[in-house]
Amino acid sequence: MKVEQIAIFLENKSGRLAEITAILAQKGINIRAMSLADTADFGILRLIVNDTESACQALRNKGFTVGKTDVVVIEVSDKPGGLASVLEKIREGGLNIEYMYAFTQKSGETGLIIFRFDDIDAALKTLKNARVRILSGEEVYAI
């Protein structure tokens, strides 16, 4: 139930993001979800794409520093309190969230939340027990 995410190191200089999306476009890779974390000096772009291996390869060939990480993607109902109830369970389970980001699906009925936990296996166990719907890699890549 782990989903592969790629992270790319970015210096804060103009045009870098455009370059990355152009490389992915050229390889016919589709971006499913993304988030950009930044500091004064650098940024980390996190992407979930439909073809992780090809995306890593293409970006590495162009000289980018790329890393792969496993994240957990869950579904929450797209209404007030949807996320709150899941976060409450995460708190009860004593899990540590390194970071998270969200995106909505085309249907608009549910939202998808991507979590990076420090202990992914413990997190999966807690979420499963709490009957939270966890998406598989195949489901996410195919969205």
Added chain:
Amino acid sequence: MIWDEEHETMPREALEPLQLRRLQDQVARIYATVPYYRAKMDEVNVSPGDIKTLADINKLPFTTKEDLRKNYPFGLFTVPLERVVRIHASSGTTGKPTVVGYTKRDITLWANLMSRTLAAAGATSKDVIHNSYGYGLFTGGMGAHYGAENLGATVVPASGGNSKRQITIMRDFQATVLLSTPSYALNLADTMADMGVTPSDLALRVGVFGAEPWSESMREEIEKKLSIKAIDIYGLSEIIGPGVAAECHERQSGLHIMEDHFLPEIVDPETFDPLPLGAKGELVFTTLTKEAFPVIRYRTKDFSRLLTDPCICGRTFYRMEKVTGRSDDMLIIRGVNVFPSQIEHVLVSIEGVEPHYQIIVDRKGNMDTMEVHVEVSEAVFSDEIKKLEALSKKIQYDIKDLLGVSCQIKLVEPKSIQRSEGKAQRVIDKRKI
């Protein structure tokens, strides 16, 4: 005032025989007491008896920082440690410091040479001397201190740091002479402006500045901002520390070399052949009278030339032109010697960090700044900001720990550091010196 009139104004006809006699004694003593020097001389088939004229010095092998490093810590001392009363050290190329030692007589000599230096700058026993050179392993603080006391002046051992307090003390004690690095003098001037203290609140009239290269325009700026006369001095721990050469306040152009104790040469920086008087090249010194740690033909890597025209101050010692550059990649950041290889050493000792880096040196306001750009390899990359920030802090801490200089770290993308002819340009020095 000339502190040691007998020697400092000695006619050249008398000085040169004195230098030769001292050189012969020194070479004989080093040959007899230091196996390393003896082996180096034997290798080129030179014995002390071959030194018949001053020009014969070029038969002797050179000494470099590398020789000092190989003999760390006390291998080049000519006397047992029980006769050594003081040790100083400066940072070396691979983290190993260069260590120098002094006998009681060396300390007395050093104090006298610094008294000569201060007297040449116009200081007397009536002055209150505020010494902002760092006290410690660095030779600057204590070298200047002993010289100023020996001069009979009132010494304030302020050492470095805490600029506001230093200014308050200078004002309250009515210091007349400031000893510091030139960049620290400008820092003090700026802090004074922030505090609303004007030069007329102070009693300063002279500043004696050394330990880093500085330009004539920096001299003008210091003189204007502090309303003082700014004097350049030269020294390095391997020779004795400060007190090797000093400008006279009458001329402020060219530094009189204490030639009765240090024999200067200018050599071609590539062939190492001696260059004619007046030519520009690498400055080489041989100590003539030091006991614990004498050196033969020490290559300073500093570029200068010897000026031989008579000086209005009456001193007969040749002058060396203000140092304008170096033949190696050593940087002087806020008075501290920094070799790019030391930064590299820090980087490769951190797991996963590759030695792809660039050092950018600048002078912001009046302080030297150093920024180290480090390429992020996949081995150290993380999708978490806090891990990359921890890496950058670790590099910063380790550099500060090894070199004693703080710097900024910037993580950069791979291959983003300019490479010229396949070789990375390690240092970009934007300072205008």
